Amino acid sequence: MAAQKTILRALAGETLETPPIWMMRQAGRYLPEYRATRAEAGDFLSLCYNSDLATEVTLQPIRRYGFDAAILFADILLVPQALGADLWFVTGEGPRLSTITGQAGFDALKPASEIHETLTPIYQTVRNLSQALPAETTLIGFAGAPWTVATYMIAGRGTPDQGPAHALKAENKALFEALLERLTDATVEYLSAQIEAGAECVKLFDSWAGSLKGEDFDKYATAPAKRIISELKARHPGIPVIAFPREAGDKYIGFHEKTGADCVALDDSVTPEWGAEHVQPSGCVQGNLASKHMVSGGEALVRETRRIVDAFRNGPHIFNLGHGITPDADPDNVQLMIDTVRGG
Numbered sequence: 001m002a003a004q005k006t007i008l009r010a011l012a013g014e015t016l017e018t019p020p021i022w023m024m025r026q027a028g029r030y031l032p033e034y035r036a037t038r039a040e041a042g043d044f045l046s047l048c049y050n051s052d053l054a055t056e057v058t059l060q061p062i063r064r065y066g067f068d069a070a071i072l073f074a075d076i077l078l079v080p081q082a083l084g085a086d087l088w089f090v091t092g093e094g095p096r097l098s099t100i101t102g103q104a105g106f107d108a109l110k111p112a113s114e115i116h117e118t119l120t121p122i123y124q125t126v127r128n129l130s131q132a133l134p135a136e137t138t139l140i141g142f143a144g145a146p147w148t149v150a151t152y153m154i155a156g157r158g159t160p161d162q163g164p165a166h167a168l169k170a171e172n173k174a175l176f177e178a179l180l181e182r183l184t185d186a187t188v189e190y191l192s193a194q195i196e197a198g199a200e201c202v203k204l205f206d207s208w209a210g211s212l213k214g215e216d217f218d219k220y221a222t223a224p225a226k227r228i229i230s231e232l233k234a235r236h237p238g239i240p241v242i243a244f245p246r247e248a249g250d251k252y253i254g255f256h257e258k259t260g261a262d263c264v265a266l267d268d269s270v271t272p273e274w275g276a277e278h279v280q281p282s283g284c285v286q287g288n289l290a291s292k293h294m295v296s297g298g299e300a301l302v303r304e305t306r307r308i309v310d311a312f313r314n315g316p317h318i319f320n321l322g323h324g325i326t327p328d329a330d331p332d333n334v335q336l337m338i339d340t341v342r343g344g
């Protein structure tokens, strides 16, 4: 029965009449019901670790819009925290972590096998969701890709150009590579536990893949994704994986084949026509409406939504944004996007 779900059909390579749809950050601050639950939880991390409230916010966009998939409510930075890093969020600014700048910081990290102690409430959220979701809705689990997570661990915060991580890569390659290895192992552990708890598909977010150039991209974005995907599929045969090497540009070409991903998510720096020509022949693609349309709406939203549906019409496609929806988005524009995708 599970294979009847539209998202799973697209991930299996089927071309559907109407593409299934979900949205990155669909549970988020643009929704008044999210803001209310977030206020009840206190802060963002308390919300992530409260299984009942995390289940509630995951379900909110499903109730409101009937998306075809729900994505677990959590964050990519819970893995560093589970490895022993300090993590906190500064309201209006973003995440802060204790930094890894040398061997001592790395040596203080826990082994990958010990992350579950911290992450048990997340697995409970997945179990709750697999019970609570409508029969047609696919449950997506996720993790950050090793490079992207490492950029936050090395800098201790988000950075515009990932400078500190590039500097460590240049100055202490052995330490940098050991950190990526630890994160690769931890990611396999984390996603595997989500699958055991009921996730039907997992997505790997490599939000900063675009800042890796040439051989660095192959070594630090492609190779870890390949190892994670092959180990997950060895443990859980048939589990579909979505890879999101954001702003990969030309490196999107062949990413399915090189990593074993069932679906490659495209950001909005590439056109849908380019994606249909160069990436979709290799397998399912996801994307790629610019998030700004969720703020501005109107004719441009309808036109660009139709353009994406048309461009990807002849192959497997999951409709999504090119990146997460922003807090200033208008919930009515989300409905307009869905109506345009489903109603033509």
Ligand SMILES: Cc1c2[nH]c(c1CCC(=O)O)Cc1[nH]c(c(CCC(=O)O)c1C)Cc1[nH]c(c(CCC(=O)O)c1C)Cc1[nH]c(c(C)c1CCC(=O)O)C2
Residues within 6 Å of the ligand: 023, 024, 025, 026, 027, 028, 029, 038, 044, 071, 072, 073, 074, 075, 076, 077, 093, 094, 095, 142, 144, 158, 205, 207, 324
């Ligand atoms: C880089 C990254 C992070 N987290 C994530 C990424 C990769 C995807 C991307 O590039 O956006 C992934 C993520 N973060 C969140 C989800 C939940 C599922 C979803 O609805 O998509 C997912 C999949 C919730 C969240 N994660 C965060 C929020 C906002 C927190 C709040 O309620 O205050 C949400 C809903 C916070 C967060 N978390 C992170 C940052 C940089 C921030 C602060 C920036 C911001 O405020 O938007 C790290």
